[in-house]
Amino acid sequence: MSTILAIETSTELASAALLYQGELIARQSAGTQTHSDAILPMIQQLLADAGLALSQCDALAFGVGPGSFTGVRTACGVVQGLAFGCDRPVVPVVTLEAAAQACRDENPQASDVLAILDARMGEVYWARYRARTDGGWETLAEPALSSAAQVPVEGRPHACGNGLSVYAEHFSANFCTAAFASVQPQAMPHARQVATLGQVHFSAGLALPAQQAQPLYLRNKVALTTAEREVRDAAKGVA
Numbered sequence: 001m002s003t004i005l006a007i008e009t010s011t012e013l014a015s016a017a018l019l020y021q022g023e024l025i026a027r028q029s030a031g032t033q034t035h036s037d038a039i040l041p042m043i044q045q046l047l048a049d050a051g052l053a054l055s056q057c058d059a060l061a062f063g064v065g066p067g068s069f070t071g072v073r074t075a076c077g078v079v080q081g082l083a084f085g086c087d088r089p090v091v092p093v094v095t096l097e098a099a100a101q102a103c104r105d106e107n108p109q110a111s112d113v114l115a116i117l118d119a120r121m122g123e124v125y126w127a128r129y130r131a132r133t134d135g136g137w138e139t140l141a142e143p144a145l146s147s148a149a150q151v152p153v154e155g156r157p158h159a160c161g162n163g164l165s166v167y168a169e170h171f172s173a174n175f176c177t178a179a180f181a182s183v184q185p186q187a188m189p190h191a192r193q194v195a196t197l198g199q200v201h202f203s204a205g206l207a208l209p210a211q212q213a214q215p216l217y218l219r220n221k222v223a224l225t226t227a228e229r230e231v232r233d234a235a236k237g238v239a
Contacts, residue, residue: 002199005060040078102184111130162185
């Protein structure tokens with residue numbers, strides 16, 4: 001079994017995980033302002049706990065996005081620097097896929113998963129996956145950015161991600177009962193899932209040279225204008 005070091009910083013929780021000899025250990029730290037400061041000490045602690053040098057890892061996996069603009073850049077930059085330093089490949093893992101994996105970790109029956117993450121600015125990131133027998137996921141709907149109302153729901157998938165709670169006015173209890181097989185807003189991307197999926201992707205030959213690590217962005221701008229915020233707030237008032 002491969003040794004995979006993984007990091008995930010696309011949400012308000014920064015996390016690192018190490019998959020070694022079939023055992024998964026992880027560390028985490030809350031607070032988006034401290035991700036860049038917290039991630040390297042967590043990595044060092046994980047390696048020290050396992051008695052490993054970074055060069056003994058087979059690959060470095062990271063949450064490629066979509067997510068926080070600063071967060072996915074942090075993950076990409078950190079993993080690139082580490083991979084260059086130890087001459088190891090990188091394995092990008094889509095954060096929505098990691099959320100789907102978190103959903104299935106909590107509910108083994110969740111084989112058809114719609115992952116919905118808060119994208120702020122009145123929108124969500126979403127994608128739909130079907131579990132494969134090799135431990136990975138088949139992408140049924142590619143990662144997308146839209147309003148909550150534009151997320152297509154059919155066939156009663158299991159739903160996960162904080163977009164369900166942030167936009168609860170749309171994903172209401174009655175709506176969820178009718179449309180979803182289960183609802184797990186707490187199932188979010190974490191380095192544990194990035195490590196697990198990183199191993200699947202690494203075994204499938206999907207590792208990349210460090211210089212090819214690039215964040216996955218679905219949005220070009222990271223803030224609303226004053227006029228756009230006024231329109232959004234007025235719409236909320238009407239709702």
